[in-house]
Amino acid sequence: MSRLFFVPAMRLHLLFDLDRTLWDFDGNADRTYRAMFEEFGLRNLCNVDYEVFHERYRVINDTLWEAYRNGTLSKELLSVRRFSYTLEAFGCDAESPEIIRLSKRMGEYYVEEGTRQTGLMPGARELLEWLHPQKDKYSLSVITNGFSEAQLPKMKTAGIDKYFDYFFLSEDIGYMKPDRRFFDAAIAKMGVTPEQCIVIGDDYKVDILGAMSAGISQIYYNLSGAPLPEGSPKPTYEIRELREIINLIL
Numbered sequence: 001m002s003r004l005f006f007v008p009a010m011r012l013h014l015l016f017d018l019d020r021t022l023w024d025f026d027g028n029a030d031r032t033y034r035a036m037f038e039e040f041g042l043r044n045l046c047n048v049d050y051e052v053f054h055e056r057y058r059v060i061n062d063t064l065w066e067a068y069r070n071g072t073l074s075k076e077l078l079s080v081r082r083f084s085y086t087l088e089a090f091g092c093d094a095e096s097p098e099i100i101r102l103s104k105r106m107g108e109y110y111v112e113e114g115t116r117q118t119g120l121m122p123g124a125r126e127l128l129e130w131l132h133p134q135k136d137k138y139s140l141s142v143i144t145n146g147f148s149e150a151q152l153p154k155m156k157t158a159g160i161d162k163y164f165d166y167f168f169l170s171e172d173i174g175y176m177k178p179d180r181r182f183f184d185a186a187i188a189k190m191g192v193t194p195e196q197c198i199v200i201g202d203d204y205k206v207d208i209l210g211a212m213s214a215g216i217s218q219i220y221y222n223l224s225g226a227p228l229p230e231g232s233p234k235p236t237y238e239i240r241e242l243r244e245i246i247n248l249i250l
């Protein structure tokens with residue numbers, strides 16, 4: 001495998017996405033939703049099994065997140081509607097005060113319970129432990145669009161916050177990935193150039209195209225090996241497993 005960075009004196013700044021890149025978002029969320037499903041008695045309320053409820057939630061949540069990223073939906077509405085719309089899909093009235101109240105409580109529960117989950121992506125901890133003692137060669141940062149009240153506690157509970165020099169949260173920066181201003185602001189804060197950085201992320205559209213637009217090299221963590229959309233620009237590197245990163249940056 002070819003080496004990415006050759007100049008030994010240059011410190012490489014690794015910017016990691018968090019959800020689905022380091023933190024096992026899907027595994028952790030699944031445990032959280034299952035607990036929520038029991039806690040709020042949703043089987044009876046919606047007359048449906050967890051799997052059906054969760055699949056519908058996932059689709060609704062993805063759509064609402066897209067609107068949040070585009071700036072057409074506020075965080076507060078996203079937090080409530082992802083649950084009220086799902087409840088509506090199973091016969092509840094999304095506009096009724098009870099359902100809105102219930103959805104708010106579910107939103108709070110989700111953040112609280114979610115931050116107690118500690119699952120990481122395969123090889124994430126090993127990679128961070130390999131990188132951490134080599135501070136002269138590598139600096140580590142997190143770049144995330146996730147809610148700020150969730151992201152830091154999540155990293156603390158999972159015991160990975162100690163590995164990072166910077167946490168770049170879209171809510172603090174004022175722009176969300178893939179907006180290039182998010183990446184510009186992060187590297188300006190670090191006082192480095194795009195050439196000294198590399199972005200590692202699982203989301204082609206959000207992490208990879210965003211980094212590309214800011215002139216930063218990218219490692220696309222494509223766990224499932226799904227093909228890129230037709231005619232889309234290739235990432236600098238594509239990997240299926242996190243440990244492959246070591247060979248790319250050695």
Ligand SMILES: [Mg+2]
Nearest residue numbers: 017019020202
């Ligand atoms: Mg991600």
